Amino acid sequence: MQQSELDFINSLRQSSRYIEEHRGKTCVIYLPGELLLKEASRKQLAQDVGLLHNLGLKLVLVMGATPQIDAALKLYGEEWQTHQQFRITTTEMLPVFQQAIGTVKTQLEASFSQANCMQPTPITITSGNWVIAQPKGVIEGIDYQHTGKLRKINHQAIAANLDAGQIALLTPLAYSLTGEVFNLNTLEQACEVASAIKADKLMVFTTPAEMQQLPKQLSIPELDGVLLTPSTADQQRLLTQIRKTSQNVKRVHLMDKQDPSAILIELFTRDGSGTLIFSDRYHQVRDAQIEDVGGILDLISPLEQQGVLVKRSRELLELEIGNFIVLERDQHIIGCAALYQHENDFGELACLAVHPQYQGQELGSELLAAVENKAKALSLKTLFLLTTHTQHWFIEHGFQADEKEKLPEKRQSLYNFQRNSKVLFKPLY
8 A cells, every 4th residue: 555545544534533523513714815816726715615515514604805905996096095904995996896806706606616526516605695784983083984894694594594505605795774885804704703603613714924823722711811912913903803702602713824725634633734712621721830739649640550650759749840731620630741851852741641531522632732832942853752551642643653762861761661661752843
């Protein structure tokens, strides 16, 4: 069997659980205009969204068109004025908006029609006047004219559309009860729609700059911490909007808009392609403190008695508490892991444990990711561990078994031949 075939089989095995997990779930996907500029990107996106549809996901697409509108306005010699970081849509601009957005919508629908030949069931994509808008109004004496904000969502109509097996499409244009046309901020619209229909997921294609320094996963307490630290204005606006949405949408995925295929990697692989912000697991991963020693001992003592972990005294744990990360839920320690630095840019992962009551929720994977992020922050190049019971789990998470002679010299001298632990390594890229 060729390596490419083995890779495919391994990928299929890994994705199978996620396929079943996502079946029947409602997902809102924000597509910025930059993602829709090139025909190849639209084609790739249509194929992938069509695949999600045929795998049983209910999909709402919210389409942006900022660069296309910019280009159209330039042709007409119009300039888009802004105030407080919001663009002003004048009456003279409105026909240009309608034409540019209509063109993007037509191109996207054409890509879905082309993608039908790749799918077992034809894809139907529909749109309608499901969003009621109102004027943004006059702020500091500036009239935003046809720049609007969302007033109400006909979520029953969207749900009926999804239940009928169709993909819903929303554009930046929405209408008021008086028949006026308004231009909406499509990211805000995507967030509001996801909240209104109580979507299981909101997936946002955004810029690498807005995802800069964000980890693979963020709980809501961690997100609140990020919002308190200095960042770019764009990232702050994005995360503030996501924080508001997280009250109704349990999982928000941020992905690089330069990669249309990121959506499949994000949904169907263990590590994903971007950042997952979640509120359905009410716990936090944080650095351990001296007050956590008792909780860690309660957690690891049964594993020490079983011989799974090396026994640690309270005194040793107090001395080494700075090396530990804990997973806390409702003020109880339900998981822990430790990272020790060694020479030659090696880091040792040790004492990874999750309370039996909480196993099966990927909390071990979350702790491992936190240790890897900490190791990278310390500029470590390789992570290693010694294990007697969980070798296969670590191999599934990217570690490879090797000889104990590959260990750092000082760690080799402490190797316990009676335990006969397996030695595993993982490069950190």
